[in-house]
Amino acid sequence: MNTATRFILFALAFNIIVLVPVVSVLILDLTAAGRGFGLLTDGRLILTSIYMAIAIISAALIVMHVKRLTWAMPMSVALFAVQITYKLITVPMVGLSNPVVISNIVVVAVQVVALTNLWRALRGSKAAL
Structure with a gap:
């Protein structure tokens, strides 16, 4: 497994690491859910x-x-493209004072790094052809 794939796997795992507690807070309707959502x-x-x-x-x-x-x-690239788009749209819609928007930016950063590594790997493999 190459480095680009490992970055994609990390970004997918990061989705899960972020979303499990978020979904738990939302389902349990904890106070934090009301503040952020x-x-x-x-x-x-x-x-x-x-x-x-x-x-x-x-x-x-x-x-x-x-x-x-x-x-x-x-499929991973498509998922990240949708996530990056909607998460960045939250910035002008909601503003940076909301903790959800801030966490969205962190997730976007991880996904952009993963996609950048994939792009570089693909660009390098085409140069080798």
Whole structure:
């Protein structure tokens, strides 16, 4: 397994590491959930479902990478592209004073580093051809 793939695996694992406590706080409706995500509403439950889906897909993609399935990488890139886009949109929509937006930026940074390493690896392999 090359370095670029290891970075992608780390970013997928980071998704899970971040999302398990977040989803737990949201499901249990702890005080922190209200501070970061607002009151318990249908919208917050929909967001919780999306977070759960991202965590499940991240875990499935880790398994697919370990099994060396060729389509695991494009699926990981697609997942990160969607996450990076929506997480960056939260900055102008909500502002940097919200802890969720700040954690979104950290996740984006991890994913951008992973994608940058993948891009460099792919660029290097094309140069070698």
